[in-house]
Amino acid sequence: MGLDKFLREEVQDYISQHQHYDITKILFTKSPFADITIQELAQQLKGKKTAEKKFPFLDVAGIVFPPNLNLEQASSQATADYKSKLFAGEHLLDLTSGFGIDAFWLGKGFSEITLVERNTELLNIVKHNWHILSSKKTHYINGSLEDFLKTNNQQYSMVYLDPARRDEHNRKKFLLEDLSPNLLEVKDEILQFTSRLVVKLSPLMDISMLITQLPEIKEIYIIAVKNEVKELLLVIEKAYKGEVDLTCVNLESTDSEFNFCYSELKQNVYGYSSSDKYLYLPNHAVLKSGAFNLLSQRFSLHKLDVNTHFYTSANLYQDFPGRVLEVQMVDAKAISKNEKYNIISKNYPLTPEQIKKKYKIKDGGKQYLIFTQAQGKKVILKSN
Missing domain, CATH: 3.30.2130 (VC0802-like)
Structure with a gap:
């Protein structure tokens, strides 16, 4: 998908003027642009509408949006912003960039960012958007996580990983060994080039099982937004064998955080x-x-x-x-x-x-x- 065609003034005006229209009805109309299909326009309108609530920092002119599945899988601005306040360092590596929401906010605490994404079209969209939004030094690697692990010889302050939680039939998976990548298989390899691995997981995963299977877990954050649990965030540190600290947070509410050690249960x-x-x-x-x-x-x-x-x-x-x-x-x-x-x-x-x-x-x-x-x-x- 060529991105330049979406940046023309008349196309940006169309998107701005129609972002609150019924997208279903728009799909039954004819595109006013010869080189842009009505489906492509609907995709941009859907992204614009999603950005208003889920990631308002992207609700600006010139931003290009990916297909709906990538929008759904991306973290919200609320959770990404919360995570950005937890970590800092020199060089952040995101091995599963996706639409890049988490990496963008986490990157605020780092001097340099490297993104790895196998989907060429998606990575090009992220690269375009980041050129509008940020001047942070960023490296974009179009390739698979597996290939990156085979060739990497660089050290990173922190590695971020958001494994795919659905199989090829779109069925949800809740065991570590069923995720892609399999965290149990790649964890030790990743910890060879970083001292800290941060992993985003489904809130439906069993916490006691995670602690048993991943003995290097130092912290677990249970992150809710408006009382709906959105994700578990694991902080894994190389060679760590101590107590696991848990933090329960309910964003966009007045609730206090609740912190405790796992043994206190x-x-x-x-x-x-x-x-x-x-x-x-x-x-x-x-x-x-x-x-x-x-x-x-x-x-x-x-x-x-x-x-x-x-x-x-x-x-x-x-x-x-x-x-x-x-x-x-x-x-x-x-x-x-x-x-x-x-x-x-x-x-x-x-x-x-x-x-x-x-x-x-x-x-x-x-x-x-x-x-x-x-x-x-x-x-x-x-x-x-």
Whole structure:
């Protein structure tokens, strides 16, 4: 795909004027440009629209966007920006560049960047965009990771790796040995030319299994955005054999970070009780970490039930990593028909949809109704 044709003034004007149009409808129209298909224009419009929310730093004139799959697989600006504050050094190597979002932001802490990408068209797009956005010294290598490993003789401050998590049939993979590249096979080879390997993985991967299979892990970041866990970030250091530190972060929220050592997960729960004045709902990054008992110990909170990861206390802790509601227990008969509530159902036999139908209530409003269990009994809690 030649990029120059997208940079003509009349094409840039078209993209700017139509970026909020229905792309499906545009695909049924004829391209106004003889050398650009309507599908190519739709691709640029889709990229422009995606950039507005996912990576707004790219929502500028002259940026060229890749196919939709590359947009979907790219990190968001929010997660990339967070990661950029964690690392610094002389020379960053990204072995799986893709659309280059992570490398662009991580590179802010490095003097020099090398990108490796096997997709020629994608790498040309990244090179073009970076010439607009950055003056950072960057090397672009069009080739496979495997070929690079065979020929590389240079040392790097840090290597970044985002293995493909889908197979040739587009099925998701959740084991290290099923990823491409297989991290278990390439890890030792990579650590020959860097002291730090940082790996982005699916949030669905099992943390305890990762720690068992990769003994050099020093840190794990569980990164959520607006309470949706987006990724696990592993920091692997050559010859490291110490404790693993975990950080749970919920970006674009007011939640505090939650940090702990992996061995602390062995702690017993602080205790169990029925609901008190405040109900504590951990964010999803903390829940992914499995720190259910540790959370209760850290904040002196009682759990409602063994299988209910809600906590309670008479005291208010402002730095709790999640939502805190002031609640009271209510009888089912006290729920008024047609009232609006935000409904939460955890460890309860009915789903929110079934609850709405049974009690004839609607979604919305400022108050919460929480249907759950406390000490083996079904309870209904209402926020004040």
